[in-house]
Structure formats: structure tokens, C-alpha cells
Amino acid sequence: MEQRSSWPTTQSNLLLCIRDAKDHGAWERFVDLYAPVIFRYCRIQGLQEADAQDVTQEVLSQISRSIGNFQYDPEKGKFRSWLGTVTWHRICRHRRTRARQVADARVGGEVLSEIPGKDDGAWVEVFNSHILATALKNIRARCSEEKWQAFHLLWVESLPPTDVAQQLDRRIEWVYKTKSRVLKELKREVEFLAADVGTLSN
Template sequence: MENYTRQTLLQKIKSTQDEDSWNEFIEIYRPYIYVIIKNLGVRPVEIEDHVQSTLVICWQKLPDFNYDPDKGRFRYWLSRIAKFTVNNHIRKHSRRSELDKKLELPTSLPPDIEAISDREWKVFISKKAWQNIKDGLSENSRLCFEALMKGESFDIIAERLSIPKNTISVNKKRVEEKMFKEIQRLQREIG
């Protein structure tokens, strides 16, 4: 799939309602929207409905949306739509107090959506970077880094993989450099 910068992708969606561009938008931003909604305290069985509602609102609003990086980050706009969707659902159902008790809806949402947005973006972009680089690594590099991410000690990794500890350090440094570069690339393209 051809990579577009976020602004180019947004422009294509706005001007043509191109289905391929919309599918690419969903592929890139859907996992992020999901974690934002999850962090708003939504019950697990309702998260998917809120994700779909958020995507529908994005689809409706994107043709009129004018992205200006000086006014804020695009992910904040997505986060605000997700928060609006959840708040709207809560308001609608809070009118019926009986239903509120049955659904156990959260009565309030975290006030700082930007802080949640930033935290979840870092997790999202790190996972995406790892998915992008891991297949290009040597097996030892990948296994070392995965073990380190799980909290395994150098001694355990060295014994299990039959490699010296300094090789683990070298692999770790190389993978960290690749991760850093990939995270920077992703931040430029979709961040």
C-alpha cells in the first residue's frame, strides 16, 4: 500500500471520498480510536459501537475539516470526536435512570483528553513501528528485543539463545535505533 502523509490522505478523502483512501484512513487510525474510547471508561462490549460511531462522524466531518497544525494535532481532533461520541451516548442514556443502572455507564469521563491522547498515541505508534521493523530484523535481534520488552534478564536471554551478553546489548542498541527512526517516520506520516 502506498504511504501518504496524513495531510495528503486527508486531502484525498475530502476531495474525492475515495474508498481506498477511506480504507487506508481506517487502517491507520481505527486502532488508535479504539484505545482512546477504551480509556474513556466504556464497557468492553460497547467499545466497538463507539468506534463505529466515531468513524461515521469522522467520515461526515472530514470534508469540512481544515487541518492546521498550528491549531492542534489531528489526533486531538480524533480524540475529541471519540469523547463527544461517548459523552453523547451517556447523555442520551442518563435521561433514563433505570437504564443507567442496568448498563452501569460511567458517570464522568477523564477531563484531560489530550493527556490520554498523547499517552495512547505513544503506545500506538510504538506498536506500529515494531510491526513495521520486526520482520526485517535477524532472528536473534528480534528474539533478544522481544525478551527484553517482556522484562527478561540478560542472563536468561543469553542462556536461552546461547549467545554472549554483549551480543544482547549490541542487538538491543541496533533495534532501538531502528525503532527510533521508524517512530520518527511514522510521526511525520501519520502523527
């Protein structure tokens, strides 16, 4: 399985990379990964598709303008919570604008240093499910078809190892070893995408 020794090993390193205006690749990875999360959460909060797209772009623009001065400290809170706070403030501002009310929410650069007390349940679900789906997609691209099939049958479909071994005409030891190796890579991928999501069960 391919190793990415040149890639950051944690999400905080990706945040450091996007602070460099010259690192266009890091920013593209950030947008590709998190734009769908922001958009989906906006839709869950009741925004129409066009409005959700607008808010997504506003969030990304706000981060792009302010990230140069942002210091991410995982000891103070989760990256997931930080991004959720930025998104929520933008949704609130959008609603106030639509309602022609005076917007008094703090949505300037200072919001990037605010850590909420706890995550919104809908945001956590959208964030975590997207991270896992992305990690699975990335890992599948680096696995052989046979190894991925073994892992999928065991971990995703929860088939008994003996059934998987018989279906793939492999020894049971190979099945266990394959699951262990792929799961290890999956955990590393999740850590790279968002180190504070949590752990994966065996």
C-alpha cells in the same frame, strides 16, 4: 529495508487522502490505525464493550461524512487533539442518550474544526502507545530477523551493546549501526502514522 516512496510522509497527507471518496485504501488505513485507539479510550472512560464499539463507529461515521470539508492545519493544533475532541463529544452524547437527557453538545460537522486547549492524559497515553506499537510492528515486518533482534535487545530490553554483539556474534560497530538505521526507520514510521506524537529517544 523497504522504502515506501509512494506513501504519504506525514499524517496530514493521509488526512488529505481520505478526503477523496475514491481512495478506499487511505480510509481503510485510517480505520485500521485509529479505530483501536478510539475503542480503547471509550473503554477507559467506562463504556461497556458494545457501547464502546457503537461510539467508535459513530466517530468514524462522523469523520467520514465531514472530512470532505475539513481543513487540517497543524499550526492550530495537533491531529491527536482533534481526534480526541471528536471522540470525547461522541462519548458525551452517548452518555446523555443513555441517560435520556437532552443532548446539547456540538457533535455536528463543526466539531471537526474545534481544537481543544489541551489533551486529556488518558487519551494521549492510549494514542501514543498505540502509534508506537503499530510502528514497531510495521518496522519488524520489514527488518531481517537478525537486525530486529539486535534492535529489540538494545532499544527495548536495554541490554549493553557489548552483550548484544556477543550474543549475535557480531562486531560492536555493526550493532551500533543496526540500531541507528532501525531507529531512523521507526521515527519515520511514527511520523507517517502521527506526525505530532513527539520524538523517540535514542
